Amino acid sequence: MPEYLEKEVLVLGCGNILLADDGFGFAVIQKLNGMKESNPVLNSDKIGIIDAGTGASHFILSLIDEGTPLKKIIIADIIDYGLEPGRLTKLYAKDLPDIPKYQIDAHDMPLAGMLTDICSKYGVEVVVIGCQYKHMSAPDICMELSDEVAASVDEAAEMVIEELGSWERTQKK
Amino acid sequence: MSKTVEIKPTTRHEGHTNLVLTVDDEGIVESGAYHSVTPVRGFEKFLSGKVAEFAPIAVSRFCGVCPTAHSISSVEAIERACGMEPTKDGLILRELTSIGNKLHSHPLHQFLISPDYVPEADRAEVIKRVQEMRKIGQYFVDVIGGEAIHPPNVKIGGMAKNITPDAKNKLIDRAKNYLELAEIQCEYMLGLFNAGKLVDGTEIPEKLGYHDFPLVATSLTYGDSSKFDYSQVVELSPFEEYPKEVAIKACSNIPKYKGSLIEVGPRARMVTFENFKETKGAMGIHKARALEMKHYANRALTLLDELNTNGAPYSTAPVVGDGETLGVGAIEAARGHNVHTAVIGRDGRIVDYTAIVATTWNIPVIGRATVGYHYKFAEHVVRAYDPCISCATHMIAKDYDGNTVDEKVFQ
Numbered sequence: 001m002p003e004y005l006e007k008e009v010l011v012l013g014c015g016n017i018l019l020a021d022d023g024f025g026f027a028v029i030q031k032l033n034g035m036k037e038s039n040p041v042l043n044s045d046k047i048g049i050i051d052a053g054t055g056a057s058h059f060i061l062s063l064i065d066e067g068t069p070l071k072k073i074i075i076a077d078i079i080d081y082g083l084e085p086g087r088l089t090k091l092y093a094k095d096l097p098d099i100p101k102y103q104i105d106a107h108d109m110p111l112a113g114m115l116t117d118i119c120s121k122y123g124v125e126v127v128v129i130g131c132q133y134k135h136m137s138a139p140d141i142c143m144e145l146s147d148e149v150a151a152s153v154d155e156a157a158e159m160v161i162e163e164l165g166s167w168e169r170t171q172k173k
Numbered sequence: 174m175s176k177t178v179e180i181k182p183t184t185r186h187e188g189h190t191n192l193v194l195t196v197d198d199e200g201i202v203e204s205g206a207y208h209s210v211t212p213v214r215g216f217e218k219f220l221s222g223k224v225a226e227f228a229p230i231a232v233s234r235f236c237g238v239c240p241t242a243h244s245i246s247s248v249e250a251i252e253r254a255c256g257m258e259p260t261k262d263g264l265i266l267r268e269l270t271s272i273g274n275k276l277h278s279h280p281l282h283q284f285l286i287s288p289d290y291v292p293e294a295d296r297a298e299v300i301k302r303v304q305e306m307r308k309i310g311q312y313f314v315d316v317i318g319g320e321a322i323h324p325p326n327v328k329i330g331g332m333a334k335n336i337t338p339d340a341k342n343k344l345i346d347r348a349k350n351y352l353e354l355a356e357i358q359c360e361y362m363l364g365l366f367n368a369g370k371l372v373d374g375t376e377i378p379e380k381l382g383y384h385d386f387p388l389v390a391t392s393l394t395y396g397d398s399s400k401f402d403y404s405q406v407v408e409l410s411p412f413e414e415y416p417k418e419v420a421i422k423a424c425s426n427i428p429k430y431k432g433s434l435i436e437v438g439p440r441a442r443m444v445t446f447e448n449f450k451e452t453k454g455a456m457g458i459h460k461a462r463a464l465e466m467k468h469y470a471n472r473a474l475t476l477l478d479e480l481n482t483n484g485a486p487y488s489t490a491p492v493v494g495d496g497e498t499l500g501v502g503a504i505e506a507a508r509g510h511n512v513h514t515a516v517i518g519r520d521g522r523i524v525d526y527t528a529i530v531a532t533t534w535n536i537p538v539i540g541r542a543t544v545g546y547h548y549k550f551a552e553h554v555v556r557a558y559d560p561c562i563s564c565a566t567h568m569i570a571k572d573y574d575g576n577t578v579d580e581k582v583f584q
Contacts, residue, residue, distance in 0.1 A: 001308045002315040018219075018234050055322040058238055059277075059311060065304055141219040 004060065007048040008069055009167050011160055012060065014052050014077040014111065020142040021078050021133035021149045024156075026051050028076035028129070031157040041164045061114045064122065071170075072125040073118065074163050075111070076156055078133040078149070085134030086148030088156055093119035093126040129159050175203060178548045183207075185285045186560045192540065192551055193419050200547045206415045207540035207555065208423035220526040225251050225492050225517050226329060228526060232513065233323040235528070238561050241274035241314060242506035244327040246513040246528070249398060251329050254500025254517045255492055262484030263331020265476050266317050268395045269344070270324055270332070271504065272469045272476075273313025275394075276351060278507035279439075279466050280306040282559045283362060286459070289553065290365045292372055302358050306466070309351045313473070316340055331487030338482050345477050352470035362463040366456045371553075382454035382542045382554040386434045388441035389510055389534070393465075394472040396504035396511075403501045403514060405431045406529070414537055427537050428529050434541070437509030437534045438558060439465050454542070455557035462559070493521045506531045508559055532560045 004010065011032065013025030029051045036042045042049065052060060056075075064070060081089065096112040119126045134146040145153075178200075181191035193206045220228055229247040233240035245267060252259055259267070280303040291299050311321060317336060318324025326333040336344070369377040391400040411423035427434070435441075439461035443449035447468070452460050494500075494517030502513045509531035516524040535558045543551040 002311040002321060004315060004321050005308065005311075016234055018231065050321060051323065053234060053240065053322050054236065055238070055240065058281075059322050063304065063308055063311065 002063075004048040004050060005063055006069060008046040009044075009048070009072045009074065009164065010060070010070065011047065011049045011074045011164075012052040012056050012076070013050070014054070014056050014075055016054050016138075017143060018141050020135045020137040020144065021131075021146055022136055022138070023143070023145055024078045024131050024133070024149050024153070025076045026053070027145060027150070027153045028156045028160065031153055032160060035157060035161070039161055041161065041168055044168075047164065057111060057114055061111070061118060064118055064124070066122065068122055068124070070118075070122070070124050072127070072163070072167050073115070074160055075115070075126070075128045076160065077111075077128060077130060078136070079128075079130035081130070081132060083132035084148075085132055085146060086152045087132045088152050088159065089130045089132070090159065091128040091130050096126075096128070127163050129156050129163075131156060180548075180552060183552060183555050185288075185556060190536075190555075190560065191422070192543070192555060193416075194543060194548050194551060196548050200549070202543045202546060202548050202551060205540035205543035205551065206419045206423075207536055207543075208411065208415065208419060209425045209536060217526045217528060220523050223523050225255070225494075225515070225521055225523055228515065228523060229327055229329070230323070230325075232528065233327075235530075236561070239274065239278070239506055239508070239511075239530075240323045241270060241318065241327070242504055242511050243513070243528070243530075244324060245271050246396075246502040246504040246506075246511050247515070248327055248329045249396065249502030249504060250500040250513040250515040251492065251502070251517060252500065253398060253502065254494045254498050254515045255329075255490075256494075256498070257330055257488055257490045257492070259331040260485045260488050262335060262481050263328075263486045263488070265480045266332040266335065266486060267327065269473060269476050269480075270314055270318040270327065271395055272473050273310050273317065275310070275469050275507045276313060276466070276473075277307045277310025278559075279462050279469075280310075280358065282462065282507075283358070285559075286556055289371055289556070290362075295361075299358070299361065302354055306351060306354050306358065309347045309354075312347050313344065316344065328487050329492050330490060331485070333487065335482055335484060335486040336480075341477055341480060341482055345474065348470050348473040348477065352467060352474070355466040355470050359463045359467055363460055366452075366459045366463070369456060377456065377553065378546050378550065379456075380454055381456070381546055381550055382458070382557060383545075384436070384454075384538060384542045386436055386538050386541075387431075388444050389430060389435045389437055390442040390445045390505060391503050391510060392505050393442050393446040393468055394505065396502075398501045398503040401501065401503040401510070401512065402431075403499065403512070406512075407432075408529070425533050425536055426529075428534055430534075434537050435510075435534055436538050437531055438462075439509075441509060442505060455554050458557040491521070493517065493519055494524070495519065496524055499525075508532055508535070508561055510534060530561075532558070535560060 013029035015022035017023035319326035443461035
């Protein structure tokens with residue numbers, strides 16, 4: 001089993017850095033990797049911090065099955081909830097859209113259905129740190145986040161650390 | 174009277190495609206046009222002017238399915254453009270990463286086709302085995318490539334890091350374990366493909382998917398750019414291959430090699446390097462893919478044995494080109510012959526970059542291969558190729574004078 005499937009917590013930055021604000025998840029992961037010195041929790045060997053790009057469903061979520069030691073998945077990604085650009089929202093499994101699970105296309109496996117499944121079947125807690133995007137450039141390439149989304153990266157990283165803290169506290173009990 | 178049957182979208186593969194068939198009164202396919210409808214994204218154009226080291230990182234974002242194959246094709250192309258030699262151990266580590274990607278991908282395809290061929294009673298067991306195999310494949314990519322999805326260790330000149338002797342021993346154990354699983358899985362799947370029946374009992378016509386196009390592969394397990402003559406490649410507009418009403422929606426160029434469409438992938442590799450001749454067509458591709466899983470595990474064991482964990486993982490030669498030499502990186506991705514080309518300037522920046530990915534070669538062949546049988550079988554031809562469309566989307570819309578020569582409609 002690859003090491004990342006042996007973790008208790010996975011922090012996944014989702015999205016494509018080539019498509020403007022879709023690079024938000026990657027930016028959060030970069031930020032977290034730079035915060036390891038001042039936040040010891042980020043160095044725990046029970047935590048995996050992964051730049052998942054557009055491969056989370058393919059290479060990670062679809063490999064989680066019974067027997068997984070995973071307790072919690074924290075996802076950083078953009079959302080489209082019609083909020084003001086850059087606004088951060090925490091979503092839990094129950095809040096995720098009820099998209100019919102993958103039927104047609106293994107490339108577009110919607111994350112939402114898989115996450116709700118992983119939560120209900122294997123008791124894994126799911127938290128999404130969602131950021132309302134301003135500019136999604138697909139199909140065009142743009143490697144910059146909008147100012148609004150870029151301004152939310154630090155706070156999003158703090159929210160991830162808070163979530164890791166609450167996992168750590170359940171550990172100590 | 175011919176009728177048109179459109180299957181859109183086609184299912185259980187990667188990316189967005191349509192299949193447009195003309196059929197006779199009995200439903201027999203007279204002509205087939207299979208095409209990508211994933212919007213064009215212009216990745217190659219966007220690389221111009223960037224530093225060469227950025228290419229393997231950027232191309233690994235082409236899509237979420239084969240990041241490894243693209244990174245590796247990219248560094249191979251750039252090394253040739255710069256006249257660089259990767260180190261021996263770097264190359265071994267790179268091939269192992271590439272094999273890891275295929276160790277994961279091939280069983281996943283068997284999961285995708287399981288509703289077609291695997292009887293309900295066996296499915297849970299087969300899927301369990303598939304999951305075990307995928308995990309081992311990902312173990313290789315994670316440990317050697319340095320990360321699960323976009324392996325950051327893939328580097329121009331070799332690999333960024335060697336592995337520890339301890340990691341090497343663990344990989345040997347995993348490869349042996351994979352080989353055991355692959356033997357069971359391969360035998361089981363071959364049994365199904367030899368029987369040639371869908372789960373509902375429908376018999377697959379023996380010659381389904383037969384065609385006369387040449388097969389092209391440069392290696393069984395990795396890729397060999399010296400066996401591929403890029404000057405023999407021509408890319409045509411979809412208008413030259415498809416009826417106008419289909420072409421206007423098609424998002425990929427039609428590449429030809431030595432004047433012909435070609436099939437790439439597991440069957441091309443197994444016929445070229447293992448003399449696999451007994452089955453052609455859709456079932457031939459399925460069987461070749463099943464057999465390949467064992468070859469990959471065996472090759473991984475050989476490479477691990479050869480690997481010196483103290484060897485230099487990468488060459489320190491400078492990454493600069495002459496602004497003219499076209500470097501070709503031909504890699505056998507899970508789905509076949511994946512070709513990137515690069516021209517690098519004296520300043521180390523990209524002058525020109527192109528990618529003709531595995532599925533781009535297969536797309537026009539797939540439509541043709543549906544001809545001659547009832548349209549209900551067409552989807553089984555499509556799926557046999559395990560098409561992965563997103564990165565295959567690729568086109569040239571302007572000529573050298575900047576005139577628009579092609580146009581697209583996105584739905």
